[in-house]
Amino acid sequence: MKAILKETAGPGFVMKEVSKPEKLGPREVLVKIRRASICGTDVHIYKWDEWSQSRINPPLIVGHEMAGEVVAIGDAVTQVKVGDLVSAETHIPCEHCVQCKTGRMHVCKNLEILGVDRNGVFTEYAVIPETVLWRFSKEIPLDYASVMEPFGNAIHTALVTDLTGKKVLITGAGPIGLMAIQVAKASGASLVITSEVDPNRIQMAKENGADIVINPAEQDLVKSIYTITDDGVDILLEMSGNKKALEDGLKCVTMGGEASLLGIFGGSIDINIDSLVIMRGITIYGITGRKMFDTWKVADELLRSKKVDLSKVVTHVIPFENWEKGFELMLNKQCGKVVLNLD
Numbered sequence: 001m002k003a004i005l006k007e008t009a010g011p012g013f014v015m016k017e018v019s020k021p022e023k024l025g026p027r028e029v030l031v032k033i034r035r036a037s038i039c040g041t042d043v044h045i046y047k048w049d050e051w052s053q054s055r056i057n058p059p060l061i062v063g064h065e066m067a068g069e070v071v072a073i074g075d076a077v078t079q080v081k082v083g084d085l086v087s088a089e090t091h092i093p094c095e096h097c098v099q100c101k102t103g104r105m106h107v108c109k110n111l112e113i114l115g116v117d118r119n120g121v122f123t124e125y126a127v128i129p130e131t132v133l134w135r136f137s138k139e140i141p142l143d144y145a146s147v148m149e150p151f152g153n154a155i156h157t158a159l160v161t162d163l164t165g166k167k168v169l170i171t172g173a174g175p176i177g178l179m180a181i182q183v184a185k186a187s188g189a190s191l192v193i194t195s196e197v198d199p200n201r202i203q204m205a206k207e208n209g210a211d212i213v214i215n216p217a218e219q220d221l222v223k224s225i226y227t228i229t230d231d232g233v234d235i236l237l238e239m240s241g242n243k244k245a246l247e248d249g250l251k252c253v254t255m256g257g258e259a260s261l262l263g264i265f266g267g268s269i270d271i272n273i274d275s276l277v278i279m280r281g282i283t284i285y286g287i288t289g290r291k292m293f294d295t296w297k298v299a300d301e302l303l304r305s306k307k308v309d310l311s312k313v314v315t316h317v318i319p320f321e322n323w324e325k326g327f328e329l330m331l332n333k334q335c336g337k338v339v340l341n342l343d
Helices: 040-047 050-055 148-159 175-186 199-207 221-229 243-252 294-304 320-331
Strands: 002-006 014-017 028-037 065-073 085-088 125-129 133-135 167-171 191-195 212-214 233-238 253-261 283-286 314-319 337-341
Touching (some): 028 085, 040 050, 065 125, 065 148, 085 148, 148 175, 167 175, 167 243, 175 191, 175 199, 175 233, 191 243, 212 221, 233 243, 243 253, 314 320
Parallel strands (some): 167 191, 167 233, 253 283, 314 337
Antiparallel strands (some): 028 125, 028 337, 065 085
């Protein structure tokens, strides 16, 4: 079968023929991958940055966002059957630690990640534990089912608190930030403001329903927010992983407001916690992954009911063999989500 691999330590991937999996563990499932989407994590591994060098052990089949069809199951599998259409939670829990036993599998102490710690889904067939498979509603197109994992990030970040009637600032309009705009609007936010510097993403933020888009490279974000709102925003959704965006975003939050942080900063950052958070009574939520499987249920319902339209986020669907074009688009930020079609 064809697969995209990080074959050796260093920049880039290769597509090559590898052996199709033949053996399944008792609780493992063989999935025929029909769609796979490219994530920012895949780009980090492609570039072979400092994080990738410390985490990835080549050779490795990469990729973790997918939609596919169950074609074989292990002897002890009970949650899916052959023919089911599934997407996959990419956080693979041990199911034995305290977190797993108390309904917090998404922060499992022994967590493994699909396409990072074990072979992933940029291939024609993938072996995936039944524990992390989600049977999505038949009304959801495969292109959108393949991005339910990052969509879940947007949902978890936005809905960790109640957005009903709230003024929301989203810093960063990458694909997950764009999804969060729609989630916030669908959840009853009274005002959704987005900050973004990239012209293409500014336009996409508008197309995805942001009420106001501010370019902080051209306008003072904090002054603009207080001009618009008088008292600041109720909720900050930080999606950028940019220190300045976090600092200014927190300044924009009203006294006693809330901030939900998903962006990854890549190391230590220096901000004044005393003045920005403690003395202003700000509640901060750290977000990793998706709640298993509460977030997936919400994602399924929003897509099934068409309360969220991911056609405004999925900008490219390209043949699997043209994967290099997909990474070029991602590297140059000329896209939203890129989906690889394996049919």
